[in-house]
Amino acid sequence: MTINIENEKQQDAATKVETSRRNFIFGSVAAAGLTVAPAVMLYQTANARSLSDFSLKDGASSKVRLGMLVDTSKQVDWNKSVEACNKEHGLGNEKDSRDDQKTQYIRVVDVKNKGTGYTMSLPVMCQHCEQAPCIDVCPTGASMKRPDGIVLVDSHRCIGCRYCMMACPYKARSFVHEVLTDQTENTPRGKGCVESCNMCVNRIDKGQEPACVKASNGAIVFGDLNDPTSTISALLKEHGGKQIRADLKLNPGVYYQGI
Amino acid sequence: MKKLHFLEVEGNTKGFYTFLGLFSLISVIGILAAYYMEHNGHWVTGMNNQIIWGTPHVFAIFLIVAASGALNVASISSVFAKTPYKPLARLSGMLALALLSGGLMVLLLDLGRPDRLIVAMTKFNFVSIFTWNIFLYTGFMGIVGIYLWTMMDRPYNSLTRKAGMAAFIWRLILTTGTGSIFGFLIAREAYDSALLAPMFIIMSFSFGLAFFILVLMGLYKYTQRDLGDFIVNRLKNLLGVFVAAVLYFVLVYHVTNLYSADHRGITAFILTDGGIYTFLFWVVQIVLGSLVPLALLYAPTGKNRTMIGLASVLIIIGGMAQLYVIIIGGQAYPMHLFPGMEVSSSFYDGVVASYAPSLPEVLLGVGGFGVTLLLVTVAVAVLKFLPGSLADALTDPHSK
Structure with missing residues (x-):
């Protein structure tokens, strides 16, 4: 046993x-x-x-330079693009901040020539410069550029020194002045960090165009500036386009027609 | 020069504890103010997306600039071998470190995420002048620390001159770096000038020496040690030269800006129609902070200690006004998206930005001064920074 x-x-x-x-x-x-x-x-x-229309075959490739072309002569309501941007990134949810403290990724700027009286309106967002001053001045490398030319902020690395905001000639950046809740899944935002238009990387990487482009009724064209066969390149070749403050030689990725 | 004896300040006195308590209180209030701002977010301050750097930066940059200037007295002694300044060299080095500590504290606590200091210390972008400054500030602490050591530890005295030279060169680079934070911002007309870096150096001479004289006179008064006219009058004459030199740079800065058409707007804004900034420039910076001190220092009553103290205080107030005009006035003036055009938007394009300092911002800034003076108070009691006497009989070679 x-x-x-x-x-x-x-x-x-x-x-x-x-x-x-x-x-x-x-x-x-x-x-x-x-x-x-x-x-x-x-x-x-x-x-x-790679199946999308944007020819982003191998992730963010340095062969690609993503950009936008804004046609200011088209009679569209630019505020629709602003609203679409706010919705996409969950902006405008500040409770305590004053108006001059609230985040705006894209804004409508009204321009008037004092001499001639000519007026126009245009949307201004991060211009995604090739020689971006915000990236040069950022001490930690939180301000960065993807190989495809999109300039964005790494919210986990930003220490909130705001030097990039001092350096940006387009006033494209905002500082988060308060504790935020109910952020959208696509756009992490946090108190004490700087943020700006990221050309809707979340949408682009899924093969969609940026929210402002979609809402612009064709007045903003998005695409690869390096690809001569892209719509944006063809339009620029045919009609030309201007960059805001081209004199600063930052080579922005956002072009305008009619300015 | 006769032999000088360096002595600690007696710590176990009512006066010492009073100052210790006072400066600790100011420091703690500053830190609490910073906590309040960090906890809530910057919406509780006067800062916004237009005025990005506010009052804390004015204080922080003043203290940092003054830090490198406070080292001048030591440099004159070690680098330029002017023996009358030698008794003051230790205090000069120590004050430089204390001022830098106070300034850096304010700068750090005004970050959006001060808790991420470790990120700033480990992730570097070497194109950024801020990154250079992190090395310049920590390097300054190290080099001046070694410099003080060579002065205070007899076996190493022979190295003082070399260490002093290194510290002198380093402080010039450091202030160039501080000035360059602004000097390379192409987008903003007020800052787009290479003249800012040398101007910051000369400002540091003036602000640093004014602060040094006040601390020196204060320490000798409250410890009832002798402080002769020989040293004080040398310092005050030098201070006058520095104030005049700052005026010269301010003049050249504005005249060169007037010369180029695209900088006329900002110059007119500061000089004539900038409201509070125009007032601060003419009344506080130029008249109260420069012309009145010059008159006080070089008038027949210029040897009067009260007058020298008053002149030094006015120079500091004028210096703060100067930095307020440069930092905040420079941001308030709108950037030109379309030069020559009128622009407007929901994001305050084309308008002069409004800003009013909030109480927590001011308290944090004053806290920086508190930390500086607290460190000085402790340092003079712990180590031998001050000669027991600076009476003319000991310092003046022509004294009988």
């Missing part, structure tokens, strides 16, 4: 070892799967993007 009991104990132990080994193998496979899955998903996303 004693021997039998011993045998049973040994068998139990063997089963336990078997079970734990099996668990280990399953666990490993599951862990490996979990590790690989996001990469596969990312790969699929990247592949899916």
